[in-house]
Amino acid sequence: MFENESIPNSEVWRSDVVFRRGERWLVEAASGGGKSSLCAYMFGSRTDYLGRLYFNDVDVSGIPVAEWQRLRRCHIAYLPQELALFPELTALENIRLKASLAGDVQEERIAGWLKELGIDSRADYPVGRMSIGQQQRVAIIRSICQPFDFIVLDEPVSHLDEENNRIAARMVMREADRQGAGIITTSVGNRLLLDSLKTIKL
Amino acid sequence: MIINRLLRKNMSPARIAGFVLSNFIGLAIVVAGLQFFQDVKSIYSDDDGFIKKDYLVVNKKVTSANTVEGKAAAFSAEEISDLERQPWVRKVGRFSSVDYRVTASVQTGGRGMSTYMFFESIPSEFIDVAGSQWGYRPGSGEVPIIISKDYLTLYNFGFASSAGLPQLSESFMGGVPLRLHVASEDGIRSADFSGRVVGFSNRLNTILVPQEFMEWSNERFGSSSVKDASRLIVDVSSPGDVAIGSYIEEHGLEVAGDKRSSQASFLLNVITGIILAVGVVITVLSFFILMLSLTVLMEKNREKIHTLLQLGYPLRRVGAPYRALIAWSCAGAYLLALAVVYGFRLSYLHQLEGLGGGHGNLWLAPAAGLGLTAVIVVLNSLAVGRRVERAWRISR
Numbered sequence: 001m002f003e004n005e006s007i008p009n010s011e012v013w014r015s016d017v018v019f020r021r022g023e024r025w026l027v028e029a030a031s032g033g034g035k036s037s038l039c040a041y042m043f044g045s046r047t048d049y050l051g052r053l054y055f056n057d058v059d060v061s062g063i064p065v066a067e068w069q070r071l072r073r074c075h076i077a078y079l080p081q082e083l084a085l086f087p088e089l090t091a092l093e094n095i096r097l098k099a100s101l102a103g104d105v106q107e108e109r110i111a112g113w114l115k116e117l118g119i120d121s122r123a124d125y126p127v128g129r130m131s132i133g134q135q136q137r138v139a140i141i142r143s144i145c146q147p148f149d150f151i152v153l154d155e156p157v158s159h160l161d162e163e164n165n166r167i168a169a170r171m172v173m174r175e176a177d178r179q180g181a182g183i184i185t186t187s188v189g190n191r192l193l194l195d196s197l198k199t200i201k202l
Numbered sequence: 203m204i205i206n207r208l209l210r211k212n213m214s215p216a217r218i219a220g221f222v223l224s225n226f227i228g229l230a231i232v233v234a235g236l237q238f239f240q241d242v243k244s245i246y247s248d249d250d251g252f253i254k255k256d257y258l259v260v261n262k263k264v265t266s267a268n269t270v271e272g273k274a275a276a277f278s279a280e281e282i283s284d285l286e287r288q289p290w291v292r293k294v295g296r297f298s299s300v301d302y303r304v305t306a307s308v309q310t311g312g313r314g315m316s317t318y319m320f321f322e323s324i325p326s327e328f329i330d331v332a333g334s335q336w337g338y339r340p341g342s343g344e345v346p347i348i349i350s351k352d353y354l355t356l357y358n359f360g361f362a363s364s365a366g367l368p369q370l371s372e373s374f375m376g377g378v379p380l381r382l383h384v385a386s387e388d389g390i391r392s393a394d395f396s397g398r399v400v401g402f403s404n405r406l407n408t409i410l411v412p413q414e415f416m417e418w419s420n421e422r423f424g425s426s427s428v429k430d431a432s433r434l435i436v437d438v439s440s441p442g443d444v445a446i447g448s449y450i451e452e453h454g455l456e457v458a459g460d461k462r463s464s465q466a467s468f469l470l471n472v473i474t475g476i477i478l479a480v481g482v483v484i485t486v487l488s489f490f491i492l493m494l495s496l497t498v499l500m501e502k503n504r505e506k507i508h509t510l511l512q513l514g515y516p517l518r519r520v521g522a523p524y525r526a527l528i529a530w531s532c533a534g535a536y537l538l539a540l541a542v543v544y545g546f547r548l549s550y551l552h553q554l555e556g557l558g559g560g561h562g563n564l565w566l567a568p569a570a571g572l573g574l575t576a577v578i579v580v581l582n583s584l585a586v587g588r589r590v591e592r593a594w595r596i597s598r
Contacts, residue, residue, distance in 0.1 A: 045512065045595060065517065065594055072514035084509045086208060097204055098513050146514070 011200040012038065019182055021149055024173070024194045027186045029202035035186035036081050038202070039154045042184075043078045044068040073101055077148035081155045083139040087128025091119060091138045094127055095145060102146040113141045117167055133159040140168050144175040151176055153185040157192050169193040205510065209523040212502040217495040218527070222535045224488035225578070229539035231481030233571040234546050239474040240562025241547070241554055243467070256292075256440075257328060259406065259458040260285075260450070261433040276430035281453075285436065290443045295325040296431035297408070298416050301424030305383040306397065313367070321347075322408045323416035324435050335400045338415035345382065345395050348410040349375075351402040375399045386423040393423070407458050408433075433458075482574070489578050492531070493585060496524060500589045507593040517590050524586045528579055536575045540568060 011017070012027070013034070019025060029035045040046035041053055044060065053060045055071075063071070072078070085094050095110055114120040117137040119130075127135055136159050143151060151172065157165045169192050176183050185192045262275035277285075277296075286294050300321045307316035329336055329348075336346055358369045370378075380397035403410070420426075438446060450457060500507065510520050554560040 043512070047595075065591065069511065069514055069516050072512070074514075078512070080512070084512055086506065086509070088211070089204065089208070093204055097510075101514055 010202050012202050017200065019150065019184055021180055021182045024176075024183045024197050025185070026191055026194070026197050026199045027184065027202055028191070028199055029186065029188060031188050033188075033202045035188075035202060036154055039078065039080065039152050039184075039186065042150075042152055043072070043076060074147050075149045077143045077146055077151040079139050079143040079151075079153045079156050081158075083135055085127045085135055085139055085142075088126060090124045090126055091130070091134075092123045094138055095142045098142045099145040110141065110145060113144075113171060116171060117141065117164060131159075133161075133164070136160055137164065137168065140172065144172060148176075148179060148181050150182045150184060153183070153192060155186055155188065158188075158190050160190075162193070165190070165193050169195075205515070205519070206523045206526075208506050208510070209503055209520070210499075210527070211506070213499055213527075214495065217491070217498075218531055221488055221492045221495060222531050222538075224484060224491055225532065225535035225575075226538045226542075228481050228483075228485030228488050229536055229571045229574060230542050231484060232478055232574065233481075233539055233567045234543045235474055235477035235481055236567035236570055237543055237547055237562065237564075238550070239470065240564075240566060241551070241560045242470060242562075243559070244561050245554070245557050245559035256438050257405075258436045258438055258446070259433060260436055260455050261458065263454050263456050276432045277434060278430060282431070282434065285434065288445070288449060290438050290440065290445055292437040292439055294437075295328050295435040297322045297324055297433040297435065298413070298420075298431065299323075299429065300416070301420050301427065301429070302387060303385050305385075307381045307383070308378060315367075319409060321411045321416065322433075323411050323413045326413050328435050328437070329410075336412055338412040338418065340414070340418045343395055345397050345411055345415050346400045347380070347397045348401050348403050348406060349399055350407045350409070351404050352407060353409075354402055372402055375402075384419060384423055387425055391423050405458070485574050485578075488535075489581070492528065492578065492582055496528070496582060496586060497589070500524065500586070500593075504593050507590060511590075511594050517587070517594070521583075521586045521590045525583045528582045528586070532575050532579050536571060539571060543567070 010033075027035055027038065037046065037049075041049055044063065047061065055063075086097070089097070091114070092110070099110065111120065111123075114123050117140070119134055119137050122130060122134060127138060130138070136156060140153075140156055143153065143156075153172070156172075157168060160168065172183060172192070173194060175181075183194060185194065262277065264275050268275050282294060282296070285291060304319050304321060305316055306319045307314060326336065338345060354370065354372065354375065361367065362369050376399050378399075380399065382395040382397045383392065384395060385392035449455075507520055511517065551560050
């Protein structure tokens, strides 16, 4: 799927990989192995790779910017490692900023997710004043409140305890199953505790 | 809206105010300059509907020699053909004058007045009056006349008020028939005509009758002596040409009527040009202030823009708060400029109307300001679009 001279052969680089809807994948790698690069390639924010990346036989290098924006709204959910939350906005505002784009997520469901992850009392706190773990939970909720065929989670639970990890995994699986979507998650150690996971090493 | 709040963070009100202020000053100068020009222009325009602007009426300067010798300052045939050879001359027409005596009388308010007078004529092609009004059928008893406006002014404000006579309006004069008594020098042949004033001219300093009448009547009542033309009407290709002025100067000629006003209108053009240039320069500078402020603002917010795009926000929507900022600040500056120009116009309008101006086009100046504003809005909006696109791919 990807080729890069400076990176040695792996199950991804210099190989062919196919991700299908309904599948759950864990991309495992050492720190600096290129997980975040892989996510950015799949999300269109970076193009510094050799080789080919296809969505349904469509080479992504030919996808125009406006189409990428539509894909991001309706087909690919993405939780970047750096979370990309707005620290000056509250948890709820951050989530609504995304939810209002898709328009099909109701307030009750968001409230339910906040409660499930135990941050409902923090809903109106500015994200910048929360712990990383809390921020990760806000970002997870934000990532699932849109329609998607694939959800890409880059190290989503690095700062979560096992309890919250399980809750988050359950939530993501439930939402992905509801939409019939595939899950691609990465980890350097603390992985999202998904069931029936396929693993590839980077 | 959350997105507006996010993207306008780091906005410097001082910078935006600086743009609005400078844009306002630039626009106000441009719009005020143009509006003032429009309003003043009509004072100097000599359009009177009878002869075109490109026509000059030329005569020789009358010197004391002419008075002493009793010789009229007339143009010889060579002088006329020399004038016709000038590159700026399209055609030359001669003034012909009557070769007999004319007495005009008019009845006003029960009182009669009569005066000796004269006629002149120029070729009909130089006169712009609707065809049916101007012209003469030989033998007809009615003669159309164009009188210099100066004569009416002289009568109304000089003569009538001192002699206790009623003042006459232009429309009244048009309705009252002048009784014209025409007689040859020896008094043997004579006839009466009814004169109808069809108009008053600012630029023809004479009493004008149709060329046809002139030829017909000179033949009948004149002494058939041939006179040189003392005045010429010249159709010039560009009235502002410097060559005209120097030719006139060199040959000791005079241009009737509009000489002073053409200098004034030339000065007006120059001054308006300078003022507009200053206004446009300030407007252009304000354009760069806005451009720079937006660059700084969007550069500071680049990360936020990138994140919003990563969330899937359409590029257009991410640029919208900046475009709204551009549109509102430009609209504010423009409306402010319009209001100030409106006040400025009110302050000079009264005096200008006393001078015969103040009836300029009311749309041109605001439209020019709007045009400049539109250019600023469009160019800056395009720049916003480019910067959003640049933030799409790379985050730092």
